[in-house]
Each structure stands twice: as C-alpha cells, then as structure tokens.
Amino acid sequence: MESTEKKRGRVAVVVLGDIGRSPRMQYHALSLAEQENLLVDIVANGGSDPHVSIREHHSIRIYQMNPPSVPTLAAVKLSSWLRRSKFIIDWHNFGYTLLGLSHGRNHIIVKTYHWFESYFGRMADGSLCVTKAMQHELAENWEIKATVLYDQPPEFFHPTSMKEKHELFCRLKNDICPPNGAFDCIHTRNEKSFRFEASNELDHPSDSLFTSQVGNDIFLKPNRPALVVSSTSWTPDEDFSILLQAALMYDRRVSGVLGEDDSITEEKLWLDICKGEQLYPRLLFIITGKGPEKAKYEQQIKKLKLRRVAFRTMWLSAEDYPLLLGSADLGVSLHTSSSGLDLPMKVVDMFGCGLPVCAASYSCIKELVKVEKNGLLFSSPSELADEFMMLFKGFPDKCESLKSLKDGALAKSSSSKWSTEWETHAMPLISEIIS
Incomplete structure (x- = not known):
C-alpha cells in the first residue's frame, strides 16, 4: 500500500569548526528538524560533543570532516549546484579578520581570504547574520543582503533551581x-x-x-x-x-x-x-x-x-x-x-x-x-x-x-528564546528561498 505521508525534505548544516563548540549551528539543526520537520545532516569537524538533544535526535545525523574552511565554502557551493539545492550562509564573523589576528590585515594571505569570502558569499541564495552592524557591512562593502538573526538561548538555558x-x-x-x-x-x-x-x-x-x-x-x-x-x-x-x-x-x-x-x-x-x-x-x-x-x-x-x-x-x-x-x-x-x-x-x-x-x-x-x-x-x-x-x-x-x-x-x-527568534526571522527567509 502506498504511503500518503508527505516525503520529508533534507538539509545539510555545514559547520566550519567543531560542532560541540558551535552552539548557534546546533540550534539551527534543532530548528530545522523540529520547526521545519526536515531530516538534518550535520557536517562538521570532530572534537567536542554537542548537546544531548542533538546527539539523540532521531532526525539529525552527524558526519565528521577536517578540511580547512576555505575550500569548504567553495565545495558547498559546488555541491548545491550539482544537487540543485539552495545555499544559505549564516555569517557569525569574517574568517579573514580572524586570520588577520596572526598575520596582519595587509598580508597577502588575508587579502586573498577576504576576496574568497566575499566572492563565494555573493553566490549564496540567502544570508543570515548576527548583528545590525554586520548586516550594514555586508550590504555596503560586500553587496550581500542579509537578514539579522540575533542569537538567543534555547530552552535548556534557564535559571537553575x-x-x-x-x-x-x-x-x-x-x-x-x-x-x-x-x-x-x-x-x-x-x-x-x-x-x-x-x-x-x-x-x-x-x-x-x-x-x-x-x-x-x-x-x-x-x-x-x-x-x-x-x-x-x-x-x-x-x-x-x-x-x-x-x-x-x-x-x-x-x-x-x-x-x-x-x-x-x-x-x-x-x-x-x-x-x-x-x-x-x-x-x-x-x-x-x-x-x-x-x-x-x-x-x-x-x-x-x-x-x-x-x-x-x-x-x-x-x-x-x-x-x-x-x-x-x-x-x-x-x-x-x-x-x-x-x-x-x-x-x-x-x-x-x-x-x-x-x-x-x-x-x-x-x-x-x-x-x-x-x-x-x-x-x-x-x-x-x-x-x-x-x-x-x-x-x-x-x-x-x-x-x-x-x-x-x-x-x-x-x-525571548531561540525558537521564537528563528521562527520570526530565519524561517521566512528559508521558506522564500526554497519555494
């Protein structure tokens, strides 16, 4: 007998770092699984364990990788093109400024990283960012329109009894x-x-x-x-x-x-x-x-x-x-x-x-x-x-x-909690892009 249940969509959450130390990306995965009812594949570096709600969630799977972040951005864009899927970037910070802490802003490697980030950033189908100041920077100097999604704690962050x-x-x-x-x-x-x-x-x-x-x-x-x-x-x-x-x-x-x-x-x-x-x-x-x-x-x-x-x-x-x-x-x-x-x-x-x-x-x-x-x-x-x-x-x-x-x-x-902020600001962007 053919099932009448609607086929569930699938999404990959690619983390340029340790998933256990990337709470915002963990919360994205939970919201995609629970609020959008999607199957979620987390692709991230190993290291620290994420929250138990991620580890034990029946709709979330974690896959480990260890490449540098620069080729990852290009690889994600290529993969989304081959699979005819949508590509969304959530800007937490800029990689070139982090690299600049050790090399200086004028170093050729830092300037190359800056170009790489801005070039592939403009290829995304949509963008989120963490502050109004970053939204302004992306719009004025990167030609990227981003939606502000403020970080909020999930429900398991609460006053302790x-x-x-x-x-x-x-x-x-x-x-x-x-x-x-x-x-x-x-x-x-x-x-x-x-x-x-x-x-x-x-x-x-x-x-x-x-x-x-x-x-x-x-x-x-x-x-x-x-x-x-x-x-x-x-x-x-x-x-x-x-x-x-x-x-x-x-x-x-x-x-x-x-x-x-x-x-x-x-x-x-x-x-x-x-x-x-x-x-x-x-x-x-x-x-x-x-x-x-x-x-x-x-x-x-x-x-x-x-x-x-x-x-x-x-x-x-x-x-x-x-x-x-x-x-x-x-x-x-x-x-x-x-x-x-x-x-x-x-x-x-x-x-x-x-x-x-x-x-x-x-x-x-x-x-x-x-x-x-x-x-x-x-x-x-x-x-x-x-x-x-x-x-x-x-x-x-x-x-x-x-x-x-x-x-x-x-x-x-x-x-305010993460689920409310995500539903108000991230969900409309995702729905618009995939519709």
Whole structure:
C-alpha cells in the first residue's frame, strides 16, 4: 500500500569548526528538524560533543570532516549546484579578520581570504547574520543582503533551581576543592596545624562549597565565595590577562580596605571568613573552554599570590554548562571580536540563565548588553576591578547593584528564546528561498 505521508525534505548544516563548540549551528539543526520537520545532516569537524538533544535526535545525523574552511565554502557551493539545492550562509564573523589576528590585515594571505569570502558569499541564495552592524557591512562593502538573526538561548538555558545547583556543586567538588597554588582561599585545610572546626566548609558529605542540605531543605551558605564564570576559547581575540589583572587588583584593594598586609596568616583569613566578616567576599572564578593559550595562562595563575581570589579552569559537558551559568553570581565576557561586528554567544547564554554580565566594550556590544540594566561594560582591568568592588560589596545579602542587574538578566531570560527568534526571522527567509 502506498504511503500518503508527505516525503520529508533534507538539509545539510555545514559547520566550519567543531560542532560541540558551535552552539548557534546546533540550534539551527534543532530548528530545522523540529520547526521545519526536515531530516538534518550535520557536517562538521570532530572534537567536542554537542548537546544531548542533538546527539539523540532521531532526525539529525552527524558526519565528521577536517578540511580547512576555505575550500569548504567553495565545495558547498559546488555541491548545491550539482544537487540543485539552495545555499544559505549564516555569517557569525569574517574568517579573514580572524586570520588577520596572526598575520596582519595587509598580508597577502588575508587579502586573498577576504576576496574568497566575499566572492563565494555573493553566490549564496540567502544570508543570515548576527548583528545590525554586520548586516550594514555586508550590504555596503560586500553587496550581500542579509537578514539579522540575533542569537538567543534555547530552552535548556534557564535559571537553575536550588536542587540543580546543589547537585552540580557536589558533582564538581573534586574539580573545585583541591588547591591551585600555595595559598588558595577555596581549598579546605585539614592539616593538624590548621585544625580549627569553623574552617571546615564541607562539614557534611552532602555539603558543597556553596550549598548545604538538611533533610529535604537545601540552602546557600552565607559565607560562601561569590562565583564568577567566564568561558573563553583561549585565543588572541579574548585577552585573558585583563581578567587576571582585574582579579589581582580586587585582591589587593580588598586587603587594603580591611587593613591587611602580606603578613596576614591563612588561619586569620579563614577565621574571618567563617565568622562572616566579609565586607567583600572571596571570589571564585571558574573558567570554561579549550584553546591554544590555556596552558600559558594556567601557569600565570599559579604564580599569582592571591588571598581572596581563586581560579579553576575546566571543561564542562554541554548539559552541565547551562547549570553552571544559572548557579553563578556574575558572568564575565572578554570577547572583543576580530571584526568588531559579531556578538559573544557566551553572553547570550548567560542572559538565558538569568546571569548578569560584565563584558568587554567594543563597537556593537550594546546591541546585546543594556548597561546598568542587565550588565556593565569595561575597557581596562582597572574598570573591571572597580565593577567587582561595586557589585560584590556586602555580598551575599546587601549587594543591591548586583541584585538589580540580576533582575534585569532574569527579565531578559524570559523575554525571548531561540525558537521564537528563528521562527520570526530565519524561517521566512528559508521558506522564500526554497519555494
């Protein structure tokens, strides 16, 4: 008996990079599969696992490749011509500007890449881009008409419940608690010389550094450190030294405010913490991501003599990363964009989880971050340190500026999601092209 079911269409999502580190392309694949009911083939570099919703989706298949990005653009155009299919480019950034970070904008290789991108970009049947600034650049200088599709978080980026926070911090206990350096304000000392009861922050096996559970009740510890999260690709377009310098400034300024000097003992610091004497809290920075400059900065971190600041670097699963963002007190973005025309996806994710942000300032960042509503901008380590001092004074209960930004980020998290943005802006373009 012949089936009356309409034959499903098929689409290839080609990623010039690691699919696990390309959230926007993952979300495109989900929307094409679920909102357009298409069979989706993802062609991408291997490396990191995408979200479980991609890996286990019955309409999505992943195929790995490893060629350079330049021939890929030409290969996709050729393939679409041979198969009589349509070719759409989603412009996240410009490849030639990324190449220019290492070679300089005037290098012959960079100029050739620029020509290649613009030539094959004009061959596309349609284009999407991430900002109005990029839309203007494509129209004025590349003769490409693009539709702006702002990044939005998918539904699995949302504020984290207290139960989810506690379970996450218990899972990460082995990554967070071991010391990182000679004097680490997060590490729990158990040596005989520091055996004073109040210092043991993990009083019970069910405790985490930030939470405690008594029966069915879970609560945040009043003397917990403030948790600051940043994700980075550890590449030159994100100057991680800015965050290190700001953290060092915060550490020194807090010591100055409290009248401390280098002679303060670890025992005295722990006693002050456990008695709740925290005009300014300890800061724990959790830095997620992979990249070429990670080892260099990890060595720099270990050499810093920090007393009220600690760093941890880690790689989280695609499922745990949103939970960490929703459990943090502040997010930091160091992204400045090689072109100055794209926006940091990490900030979008942070807002999706209700997390306020301090973001590096550059030309189009205000398309995303609304200053003093859901975040703040900085242009130097000193400005970022100033923001830490202002936002965390009186933490956790008397920091009104931080709470105000948190309210703004929570409002942003509930206002728009990827599926809505995609249906409004991408779906009409796709439907027009394939009709």
